[in-house]
Amino acid sequence: MTSSLQYGLTGPMFSSDAMRAVFSDHSCVQRMLDVEAALARAEGQHGVIPAAAVAPIVAACDAARIDLRSLAQAAASAGNLAIPLIKQLTAGVAQVDPEAAKYVHWGATSQDVIDTGLVLQLRDALQLIDTDSVSYTHLRAHETRH
Structure with missing residues (x-):
């Protein structure tokens, strides 16, 4: 799960620290967990899952709680990151609330979470590009005036 933007020889020439953070392993996992948290909130709000299941699921959706090394190893045999990530998430929820764990990833597909x-x-990347573009435009305007 190492990105060439993070460690490649030319990565630092073509990417900023902020952009590398957006596409880091931690960020990739966190964004998938953000999807799971939003799914649980929406389903709880609309009665698809029990309201009591929402808080334990959302609380467990923290990439710092995920073992990235074992996730990477499991993803190799699973064929994608979502399957082993959801297994780790479900196990984390089950430690706190076994009943809530039954509703992790309720009604979604692995591809939904990945995409x-x-x-x-x-x-997030486009927001950085937009900010950089505005800064560059202001710099060019200043340069043209002087």
């Missing part, structure tokens, strides 16, 4: 997590990362 939506990536879209959240891309949104």
Whole structure:
């Protein structure tokens, strides 16, 4: 799960620290967990899952609680990150509330979590690009005046 933007020889020439953070392993996992938390909130609000299941699920959606090394190893055999991530998330919820653990990832597919997590990362990246573009435009305008 190492990105060439993080450790490649040319990565630092073409990417900022902020952009590397957006596409870091931690951020990738956190954004998928953000999807799971939003799913639980929405489903709880609309009665799809018990309201009591929402808080334990949301509380467990913290990438700092995920073992990234074992996630990477499990993803190799699972074929994607979502399957082993959801297993770790479910296990974490089960430690606190076994009943709530039954409702982790309720009604979603692994691909839903992967795709939506990536879209959240891309949104963050576009915000950085937009900010950098505005800064560059102001710099060019200043340069032109002087």
